[in-house]
Amino acid sequence: KQEVTQIPAALSVPEGENLVLNCSFTDSAIYNLQWFRQDPGKGLTSLLLIQSSQREQTSGRLNASLDKSSGRSTLYIAASQPGDSATYLCAVSPNRDDKIIFGKGTRLHILP
């Protein structure tokens, strides 16, 4: 059974720092991996989607990497800003049949 773990559960960093969020999954046979952002009281917003054949994806100050063989992904946020404060969720899809398995998320707080 696929399990997704995110470490740390919560993180506070000063504004301007670069930071890394970690995600690990137990079964390396995945179709793709997504990183989502969730603001309090709101739904999820997809940030980056990495197909199983890809190693990384970039969007602005965000970079997500994928190492299938080790069952790991990282989300790198450069030059963090207070507006980056949110919960970041990692999710894997075991196959093309669309079912997503989420981690519990990392609550990120950027200190002004």
Next chain:
Amino acid sequence: EAGVVQSPRYKIIEKKQPVAFWCNPISGHNTLYWYRQNLGQGPELLIRYENEEAVDDSQLPKDRFSAERLKGVDSTLKIQPAELGDSAVYLCASSQTRGFTYEQYFGPGTRLTVT
């Protein structure tokens, strides 16, 4: 382009009462999902529709939960009767498969409190 619309945004009911949630997906999205998110947890899939057909409802507690997607567009998720443990955020999402990639778009959710 309008996003996924859900209503109500908040609902407080007493246990044993019925409750229903409504979702309008993004226009043209054939796939619709209902998730439940407990506090401090990631969302868990309850049911997935391809057009009007429920293709994955293995996680739906069928003794009290029901869902429908008439005409393959809007969807309703119902709980009857509600229990204290049903308190959670119920999220609706939709997607349109594009080749070998897809992306799910989520609505803001309905926060249910059962007292």
